[in-house]
Ligand SMILES: O=C(O)/C=C/c1cccc(O)c1O
């Protein structure tokens with residue numbers, strides 16, 4: 001088995017509320033580097049760790065992690081809708097492997113996913129149906145959140161399980177780093193919002209348009225410096241990236257949920273997907289980061305990063 005990892009921030013505001021042309025050009029360069037890396041690695045399976053934004057997972061049952069043996073994208077914010085090409089046999093084998101290693105994993109035979117899963121597939125592969133995937137939801141939005149060390153344990157267990165497959169596996173983490181978009185919060189929500197967060201009534205097109213407009217306006221406020229949300233925190237983002245670069249992944253076991261939220265805002269927990277992806281790669285042997293780009297991009301409400309990593313060659 002051969003493995004590599006990519007971490008990639010997502011934002012539904014890409015293409016809708018863009019930063020200055022020179023920032024956009026730097027992002028495009030970095031994403032191009034990641035695309036070239038992925039093309040050269042030539043994966044035949046992507047294990048995709050991503051969060052959800054109350055499109056597929058709700059408080060009626062909110063698992064910390066969930067692996068899909070089948071998945072369908074809702075098409076929020078203009079992202080692609082429809083089925084993901086899930087490799088169900090590999091998905092089942094990986095689920096068994098994770099459970100055998102003592103990590104309690106929920107399995108879904110009909111997972112619903114949103115832009116968190118779709119955007120990295122579109123950006124790196126040109127669409128959602130270009131490569132077999134195993135989608136793994138990692139809750140990074142809905143509190144309460146469990147210990148960060150359990151996310152590392154999930155990633156490590158899945159990496160060990162993947163090592164038994166005769167595959168070229170790309171572990172892909174979607175989200176982060178510091179950012180605080182207006183994602184609804186159950187605690188203190190008015191009854192209509194609370195019902196939607198618990199039961200997940202599919203929004204009408206008008207409701208979806210209104211909530212997407214709210215995110216767009218939040219991006220404009222962020223860029224104008226008039227936001228009341230937690231600002232992007234480049235110092236914290238660089239600490240997080242340095243942790244992945246150094247390979248000292250056990251450091252994350254000391255990261256608390258409160259500390260992450262205070263430093264990086266309500267959606268900084270999306271970086272859990274990166275932790276899982278790098279822990280999976282680390283479980284296959286020593287790795288090295290081959291590229292790492294970072295820019296604070298308030299227009300996208302994103303401490304935006306893209307990083308690639310490969311296994312150290314064995315001598
Ligand atoms: O409202 C949502 O569903 C999410 C918005 C968002 C905005 C910026 C960065 C992100 O990671 C997001 O998910």
Ligand SMILES: [Fe+2]
Nearest residue numbers: 116175267270
């Ligand atoms: Fe997100």
